Every structure is written in structure tokens, then in C-alpha cells.
Amino acid sequence: MALLRKKVRIAEIPSGSLADIAFLLLIFFMVATTIDMDKGIGIVLPSAQDSEIEMSKKNITNILIDPRGTVLMDEKEIAIQDIRTKVEALQFQNPKMVFSVKAHPLTKYRTYIEVLDQLKQAKTRVISIAE
């Protein structure tokens, strides 16, 4: 009688692709997490100890904002979306130009940000915030 040979069964879960699965998970989480980036308009305030700097008037452009949202630039009314081109032209004429933004206390913050945005778009070097 022939002895039955015991079969050795090798049962193994294939683990070669486990790394791929883990990578997929990693990539999924990396893509799915929304990192809410803080974005905004950056400015640097003058320090409180700074004494007022004397500047010649021809180097300053005053931008006034009234409560209704009307913008005056050098005593002339200007539409907010036109500020950029005007500022770019002024900067081209006089690279030392400083833009001073002055808002009425009842002006809405939105208008102020719109004006600052225009100045930033025109790559203004110095923005002064008058109070």
C-alpha cells in the first residue's frame, strides 16, 4: 500500500500590492484635505514712534474715499476700476510717487479694500494710510 504523501499547502495573502494600496490612501488623503490658505492684502503700518516725514507735495497723490464710495484722486472723481491705470501712469511719470489713502470714518471697509486692491495691482511701492 502506498503511503499517501501529505500535501503541504502554502496559503499566503499576496502582500506585494499592499504598498500600492497604502500609497493610494496617502495620495487620496493628500488630495482630499483642503488646506485653507489665508490670503489677503498685506501692508505694513507705520510705527507709533515715527515722527511725520516731510515730503514734497508733488510726490504725494491723495486718494480720498467718501461714505458713498466715491473716490477722489487729486481732487478729481475717479471710478474705482480706473484707479489702476491712472496710478500706473503716475508711477511711470514719477517713480517716487507715494499714494496716500484716506477714508471717511463712515466709508465701508469693502470700498477701502477695493481701492487698496487697485493700488496693489498697479504694483505701488509705497501706500500711506492716512488717519
Next chain:
Amino acid sequence: MELKKKSKLNVAIPTASLPDIVFMLIFFFMVSSVLRSHEGLQVLMPKAKQIEKLESKVHVTYIWISKEGLISIDGRLYQPQSVRSVIYEKRTVDPQLIVSIRADELVNMDLISTIHKELRLADALAVNYSTRAI
């Protein structure tokens, strides 16, 4: 002449521990990523085009200003004139402090000017007006 038997080298990088390494990576990223929950007020921030990213989140303090005129820093309400002392303390701890103003678009400029003055007195001069992208 006896032929040399070519030795068969079984060259394989052991990949059994690769999943472990990747899982460790996952855990590392999960633990180290800071999910900042915004504790603040209900605000609708103004829109702007030319916006820049804040470089670091670590050095940022948020001042929330709602359209009702409430001011909140770190989840607590403050009067405008006490912003100075709060920010000054933070500024002493972290000299690289950036103040991010998250104000509603309907806030009046007099409140913003008051905050500006307070920030100047607290010597926190780097300011970022938080906006939404258009």
C-alpha cells in the same frame, strides 16, 4: 575543463515592510498637519484680486470684526481699546507676529482705523487684510 556553475543570485529588495513605511508616512502627515478650526465671528470678507498668501500660519493672529462692530481675538470678544494690550502680549511672545484682519465688508472705516491705531501702539505693524478671491 570543468565548467564553473553560474551561481544564481536571487536579488530582490524586501518589500514586505514597505506598507509599514507608507503607513508611518500617513500617520506622520496626519499628526503633523494642523487643522486650524476658525473660532471667530460670522463675517463676509471683501473681495480682492491682487492677493498674497500668508507665509506662515504659526505667526498669525486673527482679529475678527463683524458688521455689528464686535471684535474677537482667539474666540473672545474685546473692546476696541483693549486690543492693544492683547496684541502687545502676543507680540512680546512672538516678535514675527502678523495680524490678519478678518473684517466684514460692511464694517465702517472708523473701527478699522481704531484697530490700526491700537496695532501701531502695540507695535504689531505687519498686517494682512483677509479677503476672498474673486
